[in-house]
Amino acid sequence: MAILVIKDLTKRFGGLQALSKINLEIEKGSIHSIIGPNGAGKTTLFNCITGFYVPDEGDIIFDGRNIAGLPTDQIVRRGIARTYQNIRLFKNMTAIENILVGMHPHLRSGIIGGILRDPRTRKEEQEALQEARRLLQLVNLQGRGDTLAKNLPYGEQRRLEIARALASRPKLLLLDEPTAGMNPKETLEMMNFIRNLRDTLGITIVLIEHQMRMVMGISERITVLDFGEKIAEGTPKEIQSNPRVIEAYLGRGAASGLGVQAQPAA
C-alpha cells in the first residue's frame, strides 16, 4: 500500500521548470531513495511535499488526503517530518529544547497554563521531557541534552535533527542528505541507524542521498531525477544498470563506454 502518492507534480521558478510532471509512489514502511545530479530537483520535491513550496500543478496524496498547498504546520500535524540538507537546528537552544519544539504539535498547554503551571500542564511537560530524553537516547545523544545545539559536533547535530523530526511522531520521515560530509565509517553507522529506525518504529523513510554505496545498500526502491524529470525508478539493481541513469551522472556517451547500449555522442 502506498503511503504517499505524487501525481503530475510541477513546480516552476520563473522560466525554470524545477519539477515537471513527477509521478511517484512511496510504499508504506519502505526506505525509498531519491537520487540525481546537482540541481535535479530533489530538494524542491521535498519542499513541495512539506509545504515549503506550493506546487504549481499536481496532487500530493498522503494517507489518502491531498496535502498539496497546505501550510507547513498543517502538514507536520498530518505526520510528515523532515531534516535539512544544511542542518537547520535552533542553534541557541539546547539539544533537548530542540526536541521539545519538535513535539509541539502533540502538546496542548497555552499561555495561561504556561504561567500558572497547573497540574495538567506540569504533567504534560514532565511526559514531554521524558519522551525527549528517550529520543536523545535513541539517537545516541544521552548526556548532550543540555548542550546548545550550535556547540554540538557535526555528526551529533545531524542526529539531533533526526531526533527533532522524530519528536513529531511522523509516519513519513524525509531525510535530506543525512550523510553529507561524513566519512565512510560514519556513513555506515548512519546507514545502520536509519535502517534500525525503520525497523523499530515502523515508519516510512524517504532520503535524498549522494553516496552511492549508502543508496544501494539501504534502499528498497530508488527514484532518479534529472533536470526536474523522473528518468528512472526501480530496485537498486535495476537502477545500477539503467543507461539513462549512467548518462545523467557521467554525461552522454558514458554508458556506451561502460558496455551498455546508448546513443553515440553528438
Next chain:
Amino acid sequence: MVCPPFLLSLRKIWRSALIGGGVALLLALVGMVGTFHSRSVINNVVSVGQVLFLFPVWYATYVSLRQMSEERKKVLIASLTAGIVGSLPLVLLLLIGAGINLRAMFVNASPALYKILTFGQNLWPGVLVLIVVSALVTLTAGLLLQLSSRWQRALIQGFLWLFIAGLMRDLILTVTNRWGPLAGVVQFFFAANGLTPLGAVLLLAIVIGLAFRPRRQVESQPVNSRARWMVLGGIALIFLFLPQILGPFFSEILDNVMMYILMGLGLNIVVGYAGLLDLGYVAFFAIGAYTMGILTSPELNAHPLTYWQALPFAMVIAMISGVILGLPVLKLRGDYLAIVTLGFGEIVRLLVLSDWLRPWLGGTQGIQLIAQPKIGNLTLQSQVQLYYLFLAWVVVVVFIAWRLKDSRLGRSWMALREDEDVARAMGINHVTTKLLAFATGALFSGISGTIFAAKLTSVYPHSMNFLVSINVLALLILGGMGSIPGVFVGALVLIGAPELLREFAEYRYLVYGALLVAMMLYRPEGLWPEERRKLELHEEEFVESTSVAAETE
C-alpha cells in the same frame, strides 16, 4: 630594511599610546575634562578631569605592553616613551591654542582647559609638566607588569574602587549619613571634595587586602535549591527595603529605574525571546499612559474613573494595540520589521500631539489631573509609595516572564527567533505565537505607562519620544538579550547610573554610545547573559556531573 624586533614592538606601543592620546584630546575638546575637573578623586591631589585625560594613554600603553614579551629594562623604556608620545595630541592642542583662538570651532578649548592640562603652569613649563606627568603615569603601567598577575589584579581593582569612591563621594555620603554610627566611619574617608589622602591610602589597602583574602572553593560547592531560595529571598529583601536603605534622594531615580525595568521585561519578550526587533516600543507605553489619562482625568471626561477602575481598560487596550501592530508585520523580518515598528511609534506620538485629536487627547498640552491610585484611604503619591506599586508589578511581571520562558509558548518564541521557516515546519503557528509576543510585551509596557501617568498626574506627548524605545532596547543589549536579571542590570547601569552624576547628564549619549560599542566588541552576550535551563539531567545529577568535570580539569 630590517628593523630590530624591539623597535618594531616599540612602534606598536607608540601607535596605541597615540590612539590613547587622541581619545584624551577628544574628551578634552567635548568638555568632559573641564566639567569633571571640579570633582576630585583625592581632595586637592587628583581630579576626575585629570584622570580622564591621563587614563586613556595609560590604558592604551598597558594593553599593548601586555602583548609584548621583552626584558624588564626594555619594557620600562617602552612605557616611559609611550607616555611622551601619548601626550603629543594634547601638547599640540596647547601649542596651537596658545597662538590661535580655537573657541570658534571648539567651544571647550578655553584658557580654563589649558590651565587644567598644564597643571596651572604657563605654556612652556606647562607643556613640560604635561609630558613628564604623562610619562610617569605610563611608567606605572610598565612597573605594574613586573608584578605577579595577582598583584596586578589587586592594584587595578584598588584604583578602580578609589576612583569610584571619589567620584561618588556625595552620593555615598547621602546614603551612609542615614546609617547612624556607620556614618562617622564612612565620613572619615572623605574630604569636602573626593577622598582625603589618608582615606585614599586606607581604601586602597583595604581593597588590596580583600583581593588577597584566602579564597574558599566556592565554585565546587553544590548549588542546592535551598541556597538558591536564600539568595532570591535576600534579593527580595533588598528590593523591599531599598528606599529605606538609600533614602529619599534616590527614590525618584528608583522609580525611573523600575519604570524602565517593567518596559525592559516586556520588550525582552518581544525582542529577546521572540526575536522581533521593535523600535516603536514607546507606543504601548504612551497608549497605557494616555488611556489612564483619558479615563481618569475630569478634564476630558465627565465621569472620571479611579485608577483601579481604569487599569483593566488600559491593559486591554495596550494588548489590543500590540495585536494591531503585530498583524501587518507578521510577514516582515529583521530590518523591515524594525522600520515598520519605528513608524508605528512615531504614528502614536504624532496622533497624541495632533490638533485634530486635541479634544480627546489634549494635543500639545497633554492631559492633567490624572487620578492617583488609592488603597483604602491611602493615596499612593509619594515616590516611595509609587516605588512599591512599581515593585509589585515588577514581581508579577518577572514571574510571568520567567514562567513563560520555560513553557511551550516560550520555546515556540525562541524557535521562531532562531529559524522561522523550520519553526513553522515543526507545527508552530507563527501568527498566534507572534501576536502573543506582541500583546504580552505591549501589556507590560502599558502597565508601566499607567503608573507613569499616575505618578506625574499628567501626560505630555513629548515624554513619548523615540529615545524611550532606544533606551529600553539599549538596556536589553547591555544586560543581555533574553535574560531577566540582565534587564535589572541594564536598567540600573543605563538609567540609574547617569542620574547619579549630574555632570554626566550632558555626556549621557556619548557615554552610552561608547559603552554600547565596547559591549559589542568585548561582551556581545551582555553583562548578565541568558542561561538555558538544564532539562536533561536532574538538578542533583547535574551538580554531580559538574563537580566531576571540575575535578578532572
